[in-house]
Amino acid sequence: MAFKIIASQCTQCGACEFECPSGAIKFKGEAYVINAEKCTECKDTFDTQQCASVCPVEMTCVPA
Amino acid sequence: MEPAIWEKVKDHPCYSEEAHHYFARMHVAVAPACNIQCNYCNRKFDCANESRPGVVSEKLTPDQAVRKVIAVANVVPQLSVIGIAGPGDACFDWNKTKATFERIVNEIPDLKLCISTNGLALPDHVAELCDMNVDHVTITINMVDPEVGARIYPWIFYKHRRHTGVEAARILHERQMLGLEMLAARGILTKVNSVMIPGVNDEHLIEVNKWVKQRGAFLHNIMPLISNREHGTHYGLTGQRGPRAMELKALQDRLEGGAKLMRHCRQCRADAVGLLGDDRGQEFTLDQISDEVTYDASRREAYREVVARERGDRAAAKSEATELVKGADSGKSLLIAVASKGGGRVNAHFGHAREFQIYEASPEGISLVGHRTVEQYCLGGWGEDATLKGVIAALEGIDVVLCAKIGDSPKTQLRAAGIRAMDDYGYEHIETAISTVYAAESGAKPLAATA
Numbered sequence: 001m002a003f004k005i006i007a008s009q010c011t012q013c014g015a016c017e018f019e020c021p022s023g024a025i026k027f028k029g030e031a032y033v034i035n036a037e038k039c040t041e042c043k044d045t046f047d048t049q050q051c052a053s054v055c056p057v058e059m060t061c062v063p064a
Numbered sequence: 065m066e067p068a069i070w071e072k073v074k075d076h077p078c079y080s081e082e083a084h085h086y087f088a089r090m091h092v093a094v095a096p097a098c099n100i101q102c103n104y105c106n107r108k109f110d111c112a113n114e115s116r117p118g119v120v121s122e123k124l125t126p127d128q129a130v131r132k133v134i135a136v137a138n139v140v141p142q143l144s145v146i147g148i149a150g151p152g153d154a155c156f157d158w159n160k161t162k163a164t165f166e167r168i169v170n171e172i173p174d175l176k177l178c179i180s181t182n183g184l185a186l187p188d189h190v191a192e193l194c195d196m197n198v199d200h201v202t203i204t205i206n207m208v209d210p211e212v213g214a215r216i217y218p219w220i221f222y223k224h225r226r227h228t229g230v231e232a233a234r235i236l237h238e239r240q241m242l243g244l245e246m247l248a249a250r251g252i253l254t255k256v257n258s259v260m261i262p263g264v265n266d267e268h269l270i271e272v273n274k275w276v277k278q279r280g281a282f283l284h285n286i287m288p289l290i291s292n293r294e295h296g297t298h299y300g301l302t303g304q305r306g307p308r309a310m311e312l313k314a315l316q317d318r319l320e321g322g323a324k325l326m327r328h329c330r331q332c333r334a335d336a337v338g339l340l341g342d343d344r345g346q347e348f349t350l351d352q353i354s355d356e357v358t359y360d361a362s363r364r365e366a367y368r369e370v371v372a373r374e375r376g377d378r379a380a381a382k383s384e385a386t387e388l389v390k391g392a393d394s395g396k397s398l399l400i401a402v403a404s405k406g407g408g409r410v411n412a413h414f415g416h417a418r419e420f421q422i423y424e425a426s427p428e429g430i431s432l433v434g435h436r437t438v439e440q441y442c443l444g445g446w447g448e449d450a451t452l453k454g455v456i457a458a459l460e461g462i463d464v465v466l467c468a469k470i471g472d473s474p475k476t477q478l479r480a481a482g483i484r485a486m487d488d489y490g491y492e493h494i495e496t497a498i499s500t501v502y503a504a505e506s507g508a509k510p511l512a513a514t515a
Contacts, residue, residue, distance in 0.1 A: 011107045012123070013152055015097035018159070019224075046224050053226040056098060056107040 002039035003049055004064035007031040009057045016051035016061060025051060036064060069282075072199055072253055075144040076176055077340050079200060079253060079283060081328045081432055084340050085378075085408035086371045088142035089178070091149045092129035093120040093335045094164045095157035098150075100182050100220040100236065103298040104259060104289055107151070117287075120151050120335040121349065126163040128350060133168055133175070134357040136337055136348055141367030142406075147178040149202075150334040155185035165196050171359055176200065180257070184220060184236055186243030194250050201247055202255040202285075203240055208275045210234040212268050216261065218298070241279060248280025255283040255326065261299070262289070262307050266315060270322075277323035285326035286319070288312045310461050313422075313434055327433050330419070339406045341419050341435065378408050378493055385499035386429045394506030397426035401436065401459055401483075402494050403467035410489050410497050414470035415442020420459070423494065425502040430495050436462075441474065456481045466497050 005016070005025075010032055017025045017032060022045075024038035034051070041063075042049045051061040065073075077084035098107070124132065137143050146168055148154040154161045165177050179193070180202035193201065207213040213233025220232040227235055247254045256276045258269050265272075273284055289306035291299045298304075307315075316325055330340045338344035401420035403412035422434045438455045452474055459465065462483055468490035478485045489497035 009108075011096070013096040013098065013107065014157070015099070015152070015221075018097070019221075048225055050224060053224075054097075054099070054221045056101060 001041050001043075002036035002064045003034050003041060003051060003061055004036070005032050005034055005051070006060050006062065009060040011056060013056060015054045015056075019050040019054050021045045021050060034061075034064075069253070076178070076200060077145065078178075078202075078326070078329070079255065081326075082375075082408075083144075084328050085404075085406055086142060086375070087144040088140055088338045089145040089147055089332075089340070090133065090136050090140075090143060090337045091147045091332070091334050092124055092132065092164060093122070093151055094124050094126055094129045094160045095148050095150060095154045096123050096152045097157040098152035098182075099156040099184050099222065100153070100232075101218050102182075103216055103218065103304075104261070104291065106296040106300070108296065117149070117331055117334065120333060121345075122335070123151070124350070126160055126167055129164045130167045130171060131353055131355070131357050132348055132350070134171060134359045135353045137172055137175070137364060138357070138360050139363070140338060140344065141363040142339060143175070143364065145176045145178050145200075147180065149180040153182050153185065154179040155181040155183075155189050158185065158189055162192065162196070165198065169196070172361075178202070180204070181243075182236070183240035183243045184222060185239075187239060187246055190243065190246040190250065190252075193247075193252065198252070200253050200255070202257055203244060204257045204259070205240050205244075205272060205276060206259050206261070207233065207265055207268060208237060208241075208272050209268060210237055212265050213237060215264050216259075241275070244276065244279045244281060253282040254280065255285055256281045256323070257285045257287055257329075259289050260286050260307050260312060260315060262305060262311065264304070266307065266311075269315065270319065273319050273322040281323050283326045284319070284323040285329050286312065286316055287329060287331055290331065308460070309434070309436055309458070313461075316433070327431070328421070328435065330435060330437075341404070341421070342406065374407065381493040382430075382495040385493070385495035388499040389425050389430055389502050390427060392503050392506040393427070394502075395427060396502075396506060397424060398463045398498075398502055398505065399424055399433075399461055400464045400466060400498050400501065401462045402497075403465070404494060408494055409491055410466045410494055411468050411491050413442070414465065414467040414474060414485060414487070416440060417467065420462075420465070421494070422462070423498055425498050430498050430502075442471075452477060456483070459483055464501055466494075466501070 022038045024035045055061045073079040077087045177198045178200040183203045210230045210233035214230045219228045291306045336343045400423045403417035405412045419437045424433045436458045438458045441451045465485040469487050475485045
């Protein structure tokens with residue numbers, strides 16, 4: 001279970017990187033990428049996925 | 065104005081109309097992350113040819129920003145202020161804002177630091193802003209009624225969750241008021257920006273003006289909504305229009321006497337560089353800046369001496385001109401568009417002007433009441449008729465145009481539109497030229513030229 005970022009829609013604002021409670025999001029090469037091994041989908045931490053909640057573009061941080 | 069306040073604003077082009085004739089600001093786009101969505105903002109939009117808030121052509125890391133600041137300070141002697149104004153929110157993307165300011169102060173300690181924010185995360189960082197000597201903060205406040213806010217903000221991200229509708233607007237409103245009060249209590253000068261959205265918050269901004277005045281705002285800046293289908297914003301796509309220049313002026317005029325209004329805003333980009341009316345950002349893209357830059361203070365220091373002299377002259381000229389206009393006893397009011405390249409003088413050619421500063425001369429005196437952006441009419445000596453039509457449309461309601469030089473053909477066409485263009489006062493102080501025109505209209509004796 002993990003989320004992913006659809007790179008073609010991403011504005012690269014970086015908000016998800018510092019909001020992610022698991023440190024799962026990093027800027028790699030030319031895009032922000034979610035490390036599926038670290039991503040918990042915010043289960044047990046928050047009600048909603050932080051990356052998807054803060055992302056300015058709808059349907060850009062989505063279930064992998 | 066109190067001496068302590070004057071000390072804070074005298075080199076800040078946005079907080080002092082007088083200073084904007086002499087000093088330049090630079091925005092560094094280090095804070096792209098935002099915690100709210102506004103209906104006038106499209107976060108995907110990115111274009112070098114647009115001039116409006118939030119738009120940048122490249123984002124910077126704090127290190128890149130410091131290099132860029134040094135490169136600009138070395139060749140733009142007017143530089144006095146570094147601002148962080150997006151494209152996201154300076155308080156939400158706080159670590160980058162903080163790192164950037166700390167490094168800049170290390171390199172060039174006399175630069176003023178300034179941020180703009182939507183206010184949601186502001187109360188969390190007021191103490192640190194104070195510690196870093198950030199003494200100018202702009203908060204964008206478009207409403208004090210959450211019902212109005214719900215039509216401007218589709219959502220906010222606060223305390224780890226997304227809020228929508230009236231609830232979102234209420235939280236934002238409470239945080240904005242708290243932030244404003246905290247800043248005022250610490251003596252940080254606060255400017256409030258409000259976007260005027262016809263049919264949504266235009267009348268409501270009268271209420272906003274009262275609220276922010278009560279809570280200690282130093283300046284209130286009413287900005288026209290910029291809305292266009294191509295921008296891909298919610299307002300653009302749904303056909304929400306911005307106000308016409310004369311509608312904006314009418315609202316601003318109704319607010320005189322409340323919180324002091326900023327009338328010289330140019331709604332600049334989040335990566336603007338230079339005097340407010342003359343963006344030089346395209347000269348300082350990262351690819352034009354070398355990896356190793358060292359600060360050289362000489363140009364900025366020399367320029368400060370020039371300004372100190374010019375300013376004294378100009379203040380004297382302005383007060384004489386104001387007396388002349390007040391004493392003319394004509395009861396008339398004139399709207400005058402001035403082509404200026406800076407320095408507070410009528411010194412731009414009509415065809416080269418990309419904007420006109422709009423002054424009003426009336427029995428109350430002479431005041432800057434706004435500006436009008438135009439397309440440059442003359443490129444390489446050729447004037448384009450279609451462009452001139454656009455310029456004439458942009459000058460709606462204007463009685464007189466003052467410029468350093470104008471050709472016979474545009475002069476005749478302006479005349480046909482009811483606008484008198486004059487180049488008889490080229491290179492004079494703006495207020496002196498205006499008072500001479502005003503006096504001639506009302507039969508009073510004009511001042512001697514001071515240029």
